[in-house]
Amino acid sequence: METKNNLKAWFYLAPMLILMAVFTFYPLINAFIISFYKDYLPLANNGVGSITGYTLNNYAVIFKNQLFWRAILNTFVLAFVSVPVSIMVSLFISVSLKAIPKLKGFFQTVFFLPYVTNAIAVGMAFAVLFHKDYGLFNVVLRLFGITPIDWIGGTASWWAQMSALMVFTIWSSLAFKILVFTSGLENIDKQYYDAARIDSASKWTIFKRITVPLLSPLILYISITSLIGALKAYNSVIGLFGERLGGQPYRMITIVAFVYKYRADFAFQGFYSYAASAAIILFFITLIFSVLQTVVSRKRVHY
Amino acid sequence: MEIRMANLTKIFTSKDKKEVHAVDHVDLTIPSGKLIGLLGPSGCGKSTTLYLIAGLLKQNEGQIFFDDDEVSEMPPEKRGIGLVFQNYALYPHMTVRDNILFPLQNLKVEKEEAKRRTIEMAQLVGLQEMLDRKPKELSGGQQQRVAIARALVKKPRVLLLDEPLSNLDARLRLQTREEIKRIQRETGITTVFVTHDQEEAMSISDEIVVMKDGVIQQMGLPQEVYDHPHNLFVAKFLGNPQINVFEGDVKGGKVYIDDMHIGSVKLPDQKVQIGVRPEGFLVDDTLKSDFNFAVNLVETIGRDTTLIIDIPSDEGGLLDKKSFKVIVDASHRIQTGDLVHFTVKPEKMHLFDLDGGLLT
Amino acid sequence: MSDIYVKNEKSYKAKKITFNILTYLFLIAIAIAILIPFYWMLLTSMKSDELMRRIPPLLWLNPKEWQLSNYYRLFELVASGPRRGEPLFPFFTYMRNTVVISIITTTGTMITTVLAAFAFARLNFKGRDIVFAILIGTMMIPGEIFILTNFLTINRMGWYDIMDQSYMDVIFAMTLPFMTSVFYIFYLRQTFKQIPNELYYAAKVDGTTDFQYLLKIMIPIALPTIITITILNSMGAWNAYIWPAMITTKDEFRLVSNGLRGAFTDTGTGRTDYGQQMASSTLVTLPLLILFFTFRKQIMRGVSRSGIKG
Numbered sequence: 001m002e003t004k005n006n007l008k009a010w011f012y013l014a015p016m017l018i019l020m021a022v023f024t025f026y027p028l029i030n031a032f033i034i035s036f037y038k039d040y041l042p043l044a045n046n047g048v049g050s051i052t053g054y055t056l057n058n059y060a061v062i063f064k065n066q067l068f069w070r071a072i073l074n075t076f077v078l079a080f081v082s083v084p085v086s087i088m089v090s091l092f093i094s095v096s097l098k099a100i101p102k103l104k105g106f107f108q109t110v111f112f113l114p115y116v117t118n119a120i121a122v123g124m125a126f127a128v129l130f131h132k133d134y135g136l137f138n139v140v141l142r143l144f145g146i147t148p149i150d151w152i153g154g155t156a157s158w159w160a161q162m163s164a165l166m167v168f169t170i171w172s173s174l175a176f177k178i179l180v181f182t183s184g185l186e187n188i189d190k191q192y193y194d195a196a197r198i199d200s201a202s203k204w205t206i207f208k209r210i211t212v213p214l215l216s217p218l219i220l221y222i223s224i225t226s227l228i229g230a231l232k233a234y235n236s237v238i239g240l241f242g243e244r245l246g247g248q249p250y251r252m253i254t255i256v257a258f259v260y261k262y263r264a265d266f267a268f269q270g271f272y273s274y275a276a277s278a279a280i281i282l283f284f285i286t287l288i289f290s291v292l293q294t295v296v297s298r299k300r301v302h303y
Numbered sequence: 304m305e306i307r308m309a310n311l312t313k314i315f316t317s318k319d320k321k322e323v324h325a326v327d328h329v330d331l332t333i334p335s336g337k338l339i340g341l342l343g344p345s346g347c348g349k350s351t352t353l354y355l356i357a358g359l360l361k362q363n364e365g366q367i368f369f370d371d372d373e374v375s376e377m378p379p380e381k382r383g384i385g386l387v388f389q390n391y392a393l394y395p396h397m398t399v400r401d402n403i404l405f406p407l408q409n410l411k412v413e414k415e416e417a418k419r420r421t422i423e424m425a426q427l428v429g430l431q432e433m434l435d436r437k438p439k440e441l442s443g444g445q446q447q448r449v450a451i452a453r454a455l456v457k458k459p460r461v462l463l464l465d466e467p468l469s470n471l472d473a474r475l476r477l478q479t480r481e482e483i484k485r486i487q488r489e490t491g492i493t494t495v496f497v498t499h500d501q502e503e504a505m506s507i508s509d510e511i512v513v514m515k516d517g518v519i520q521q522m523g524l525p526q527e528v529y530d531h532p533h534n535l536f537v538a539k540f541l542g543n544p545q546i547n548v549f550e551g552d553v554k555g556g557k558v559y560i561d562d563m564h565i566g567s568v569k570l571p572d573q574k575v576q577i578g579v580r581p582e583g584f585l586v587d588d589t590l591k592s593d594f595n596f597a598v599n600l601v602e603t604i605g606r607d608t609t610l611i612i613d614i615p616s617d618e619g620g621l622l623d624k625k626s627f628k629v630i631v632d633a634s635h636r637i638q639t640g641d642l643v644h645f646t647v648k649p650e651k652m653h654l655f656d657l658d659g660g661l662l663t
Numbered sequence: 664m665s666d667i668y669v670k671n672e673k674s675y676k677a678k679k680i681t682f683n684i685l686t687y688l689f690l691i692a693i694a695i696a697i698l699i700p701f702y703w704m705l706l707t708s709m710k711s712d713e714l715m716r717r718i719p720p721l722l723w724l725n726p727k728e729w730q731l732s733n734y735y736r737l738f739e740l741v742a743s744g745p746r747r748g749e750p751l752f753p754f755f756t757y758m759r760n761t762v763v764i765s766i767i768t769t770t771g772t773m774i775t776t777v778l779a780a781f782a783f784a785r786l787n788f789k790g791r792d793i794v795f796a797i798l799i800g801t802m803m804i805p806g807e808i809f810i811l812t813n814f815l816t817i818n819r820m821g822w823y824d825i826m827d828q829s830y831m832d833v834i835f836a837m838t839l840p841f842m843t844s845v846f847y848i849f850y851l852r853q854t855f856k857q858i859p860n861e862l863y864y865a866a867k868v869d870g871t872t873d874f875q876y877l878l879k880i881m882i883p884i885a886l887p888t889i890i891t892i893t894i895l896n897s898m899g900a901w902n903a904y905i906w907p908a909m910i911t912t913k914d915e916f917r918l919v920s921n922g923l924r925g926a927f928t929d930t931g932t933g934r935t936d937y938g939q940q941m942a943s944s945t946l947v948t949l950p951l952l953i954l955f956f957t958f959r960k961q962i963m964r965g966v967s968r969s970g971i972k973g
Contacts, residue, residue: 030815092689117951195394198385
């Protein structure tokens with residue numbers, strides 16, 4: 001009986017496993033291998049590729065590359081500011097939604113809209129919003145007597161560009177979080193709130209000492225997944241800044257954009273390996289954060 | 304502190320627009336410092352009444368007073384009550400100590416005093432060893448005691464308990480209900496608890512209030528309500544084993560079950576329902592009584608003997624049951640099949656009209 | 664202690680109302696913030712060239728001033744250059760491609776997911792938990808790693824040929840790497856696991872094979888989840904950008920995201936026609952919005968459930 005099940009099970013898994021072997025497992029191993037190739041030309045020799053040897057140098061090249069460090073800076077700033085801010089904002093929104101007697105569904109629908117949009121399309125809309133001359137933001141600034149800022153154009157400062165990107169990123173990321181937190185709030189037994197009211201707790205106390213602690217496993221989980229997602233920012237940057245990635249070439253480059261830039265230049269010897277090395281580095285970064293937060297969660301989660 | 308409810312009404316509307324009067328124009332006064340049992344079957348409105356007193360539900364009509372203060376519009380956080388929820392509702396992420404401290408912190412009680420009172424409460428309920436445990440590490444009975452401590456620590460004017468014993472196993476139930484009685488005696492707080500178990504209510508309450516369909520059926524001392532039920536529902540709800548109810552007639556001042564004469568009463572001729580508790584029968588050794596039957600089943604528990612008697616169907620007589628129960632002193636050595644004559648103790652015979660109303 | 668029993672009825676009602684008003688104001692402010700980009704996108708798309716170039720920009724257009732010229736021009740055929748004879752923004756081509764890819768990928772994913780979820784949920788076999796753990800592990804890996812090699816694989820299969828890429832080539836290249844999803848397998852397995860064992864045993868006693876059980880019992884019961892996965896998956900193709908950009912050689916193969924960026928900038932003057940850009944953005948955003956409003960409850964429920972991890 002056991003063997004019959006074994007065989008059968010593998011049949012069921014076969015389609016998935018075959019596809020994953022080709023497009024997931026093999027590429028994972030291959031990425032490591034490529035990162036050690038020397039002078040790699042992937043499409044030479046009829047697609048087999050040509051190398052002149054093996055080397056550890058690719059990683060060194062990356063670490064010496066200024067563009068790489070700019071990508072790290074941009075990505076980290078974006079991730080470590082947008083994630084906490086959007087979590088706090090979405091938490092407040094979810095709690096507010098729970099408190100209102102009517103129109104809940106209407107607001108939920110509106111708040112969810114950013115999720116069902118195309119990042120590039122909306123990114124371009126934001127680009128127009130932030131436009132020096134034609135954008136709404138500068139209209140508001142002028143209203144307050146402040147001189148208009150070039151947010152994303154050729155003369156924009158890094159601060160302006162990052163701010164614009166931050167606004168766009170937070171805007172896009174609220175929808176999912178609001179939905180998840182709303183659902184999480186619903187799972188908190190109403191009795192705890194009743195008990196807290198009997199215990200004379202103010203609304204703020206209830207939020208701080210009952211709601212947030214009871215929600216903390218969820219908050220932590222969302223933090224991890226959002227952080228990892230934010231570290232992989234790409235589509236939004238393309239949408240907002242275009243392929244040139246903002247002003248002085250690639251000013252707003254992110255780690256993923258860095259990988260793709262080198263991949264796109266695959267005709268240059270060795271560049272594909274740089275892409276692979278950068279991708280591996282990204283992998284380790286996200287791995288570190290996953291592990292870090294899992295360890296922290298064992299200690300701090302209030303249960 | 305006395306609780307007074309005037310014309311209190313709470314209506315729930317279901318999805319198909321049906322209105323349910325969970326609490327229906329209730330006038331009720333809970334005397335100060337007493338332990339009152341609010342008793343009734345599921346859905347009778349007792350928990351709703353409790354929640355109205357607490358302020359967690361808002362009444363549709365009527366008013367609530369704590370002594371002379373009207374609290375009808377006050378939110379629960381201001382009413383100064385303690386509530387022990389049926390599922391205890393202990394904050395799972397806080398220790399026992401923090402659970403009990405919580406209300407004091409919200410009331411801005413000074414730190415040292417708050418600490419002192421917490422320990423005092425823990426001692427009152429016997430949990431001073433458990434202060435640093437989390438709720439999930441405690442048994443059901445212990446969790447409930449924490450809930451009681453938390454409710455009492457803020458020295459409320461009123462203590463409310465929602466079905467405090469229903470989540471406990473049988474053994475704990477007996478123990479805990481004595482605890483509740485003891486704590487109430489020691490603190491002297493006006494206490495109302497809700498239950499569907501009549502034995503529970505009878506055993507510890509100073510007074511009981513019986514409810515049905517949102518209306519109060521009767522209020523009084525447990526023994527009073529037991530001995531003098533105001534209607535058939537109350538008569539049937541109290542008492543274990545349940546009261547026997549017979550169909551009968553009053554003719555010419557005499558009470559008959561079928562044609563068996565069991566007593567006299569000053570009432571006009573009419574059809575009646577006759578309630579007689581199992582202990583309301585006496586064995587008639589003179590063998591003269593009309594009311595006699597062959598005994599079908601005899602159960603002895605040593606202290607007394609229960610006789611189970613079937614009434615043959617063509618003789619009518621009983622209301623929705625086929626047999627009735629009689630409890631007699633064990634000294635009567637009665638066996639299955641014996642023909643036994645009974646008389647009914649007059650004070651144990653309760654007459655009700657066909658709608659269940661008391662006939663006096 | 665009785666001083667805490669403040670007895671001011673009016674202040675309770677007033678407090679409550681104030682709180683509610685403030686909350687609503689907060690939510691309305693957020694709602695406006697959410698809607699502004701959409702509004703601006705639509706507004707800009709309806710401004711004629713001249714209106715568009717006004718500084719400061721118009722915040723509002725009378726219905727009388729609404730111009731659809733930007734939209735019309737998107738469908739005009741290009742006069743010269745490499746794309747002569749094609750519409751400026753081949754919206755329908757992109758749409759068609761996206762829909763085709765979406766259908767194929769979703770169908771493929773459904774099949775692999777259902778089969779695999781069944782195996783993990785229902786069947787007992789050696790190595791089941793290890794394999795499952797490994798799969799969960801792969802979810803942590805950034806997709807960028809896979810893309811590098813997959814590009815090479817696609818090339819080796821002959822599907823990426825700069826000279827001579829056929830539509831079939833593109834279809835294979837775009838769909839095959841994305842016909843599995845560990846995430847959906849995980850999600851569906853959860854749902855399958857909730858189907859009581861007793862049903863399985865009863866079916867076995869009745870002589871049902873595993874496959875029949877899957878088809879006739881598990882799938883119908885798990886249908887809501889399956890539908891949700893289908894909807895969510897099909898929405899994925901809409902946002903695909905980097906992969907289609909990498910492996911398509913001709914514009915007519917591109918997906919909807921690819922065509923957007925970079926278009927409408929006159930390389931000569933460097934001036935971007937924002938009106939047209941916004942018109943094309945609006946067009947691209949529209950289908951997904953329509954899908955959303957049709958399946959709103961499904962989509963939101965599915966996303967929230969998939970967000971609260973197992």
